[in-house]
Amino acid sequence: MKTYQRxxxxxxxxxxxxxxxxxxxxxxxxxxGEQKNAVAPQSTPAAxxxxxxxxxxxxxxxxxxxxxxxSAAAWAKWHLQPLPAAPAPPADKPVxxxxxxxxxxxxxxxTSDKVVFVTIDDGEEKDPKxxxxxxxLKIPVTMFxxxxxxxxxxxxxxxxxxxxxxxxxxxxxxxxxxTKSAVVxxxxxxxxxxxxxxxxxxAPFLFRPPYGDGANTATLNSAVQxxxxxxxxxxxxxxxxxxxxxxxxxxxxxPGDIILAHFRGPKDLKGETMTEMFGELLxxxxxxxxxVARLEDYIQPPAG
Ligand SMILES: [Zn+2]
Numbered sequence: 001m002k003t004y005q006r007x008x009x010x011x012x013x014x015x016x017x018x019x020x021x022x023x024x025x026x027x028x029x030x031x032x033g034e035q036k037n038a039v040a041p042q043s044t045p046a047a048x049x050x051x052x053x054x055x056x057x058x059x060x061x062x063x064x065x066x067x068x069x070x071s072a073a074a075w076a077k078w079h080l081q082p083l084p085a086a087p088a089p090p091a092d093k094p095v096x097x098x099x100x101x102x103x104x105x106x107x108x109x110x111t112s113d114k115v116v117f118v119t120i121d122d123g124e125e126k127d128p129k130x131x132x133x134x135x136x137l138k139i140p141v142t143m144f145x146x147x148x149x150x151x152x153x154x155x156x157x158x159x160x161x162x163x164x165x166x167x168x169x170x171x172x173x174x175x176x177x178x179t180k181s182a183v184v185x186x187x188x189x190x191x192x193x194x195x196x197x198x199x200x201x202x203a204p205f206l207f208r209p210p211y212g213d214g215a216n217t218a219t220l221n222s223a224v225q226x227x228x229x230x231x232x233x234x235x236x237x238x239x240x241x242x243x244x245x246x247x248x249x250x251x252x253x254x255p256g257d258i259i260l261a262h263f264r265g266p267k268d269l270k271g272e273t274m275t276e277m278f279g280e281l282l283x284x285x286x287x288x289x290x291x292v293a294r295l296e297d298y299i300q301p302p303a304g
Contacts (some may be wrong), residue, residue, distance in 0.1 A: 035164065074136040078279055083286050086140070087113050089297035095229035097205065099302040104256045105215050106299075107234035107258035115256045115293035116285060117142065119235065121170055123150040123157065126267035127274040129160050138163070139282065140294035144170035144208040147195045154199045161200055169193050169204040169229050177214035177223075180267045185220055190227040194274075205301040207249070230302055233295075235260035239281045241269050253288045258295065 051218060075082045086233070094110050097103075109117065123145045134141070143157060145167055150157065161167055171177075171188040172195070197203045207229035214220040215232050224232060237253065238245040239261040248254065261281055265274050286293060 027283070066218040070136070070138055072286075077136060078133055078275070080137075080279055080282055081286050083112075083139075083282060084289065084291040086115055086291040086293040089294070093298055093300035095231070096299060096300040097302050099230070101225070102221055103207075103224050103229065103231050105232045105234060106258070108236050108258055109295070109298045111256040112297060113293065114255055116237075116253050116255075116259055116288050116290050117295040117298070118259050118261060118281070118292050119144060119208070119233070119271075119295065120261045120263055122146050122174070123263045125263040125268075125274050126153055126156040127265055130263075130274045130278065131156075133275045133278065134160060134163065134165075137282075139292050140297075141165050141292075142168055142206070142233075142295045143263075144168045144206075145192075145196060146170040146174045146210070147172045147192050148174060158200070164294070165202045166206075166294075167196055167202070167204060168206040168208065169196060169227075170208050171210055176211055177209045177220050178217060179213075182219045182223065185214070185223040189223045189229070192294070193227045203228055205230050206243070206295075207231070208233050208298070231299065233258065237284055239277065241272050242276055242280050244281070244284045253285065253290050255290075256298075259285075 041243040070082070072082065089112070090113070095104075095106065119142045120138065121144045123143070127299065141160070143160065143165060145157065157167060169189060169192045173188060175184070175188060179187050193204060205228070207224050207227075209215050209220060209232065212234050215234055221232070236247050236257040237259045239259060244251075244253075244259070246252070259281070261278070262268075264277065265273065267274060269277055282292075
């Protein structure tokens with residue numbers, strides 16, 4: 001991921017064409033972006049979930065599949081404190097996508113619910129333990145999958161999809177889109193759209209450009225429109241190995257924030273595993289008293 005920071009800078013310095021819609025808009029401007037020591041703020045005492053459940057239910061068996069409940073034993077198995085349960089999905093989804101025309105660029109969801117959204121990109125690491133972890137903890141995630149990273153094992157992601165998680169578009173080959181012609185950009189988006197639709201039986205309705213690059217350009221917006229997705233989705237926080245990198249100066253999660261993580265393993269995480277990284281991610285969320293909700297529960301795709 002050597003090119004990551006360089007390309008991200010490109011994305012952040014590229015001119016914006018002000019195409020963005022009324023929903024929250026990507027900000028590249030925060031100076032905190034490259035810091036390694038983005039430590040979660042000291043806890044506000046009232047923020048955590050109740051902790052009394054752990055001792056009394058530690059002996060209960062793992063949750064039955066599909067019952068929606070996560071037992072104290074399941075959290076303990078992964079050495080985690082329980083996250084608060086997410087509120088019921090809003091009946092009226094705060095973001096509504098149109099069928100045609102310019103697509104909005106979204107990096108947070110307007111909501112007062114104390115929820116954040118977890119997105120996981122690319123797809124290179126395929127750790128079976130992560131499937132087990134997600135089966136145990138039932139954390140909703142949105143996967144932005146890139147064909148080059150997943151084509152050696154499309155099947156890996158199917159149990160995650162079967163658990164209710166959506167698979168969204170992240171290009172065929174992961175280029176910095178603003179460096180490519182309109183034709184290439186369209187091929188990248190339409191190609192991944194076709195592969196993902198075929199492999200997973202559902203057409204993505206969200207698109208994330210690699211590195212966030214080109215998100216606010218007319219060329220990329222047009223490519224997305226032509227290929228099917230109805231929004232460009234960016235992020236507010238980026239999960240590193242242990243810590244979260246925040247765009248906001250106060251280094252705190254806000255209701256509706258979208259968090260970026262990656263399917264990465266020891267090779268890219270200095271020896272840490274995907275499940276260790278994800279456990280750290282959940283801990284940063286738990287410490288701040290947030291729950292994780294499903295992004296697609298807050299975004300209404302176009303009718304029909
Ligand atoms: Zn990516």
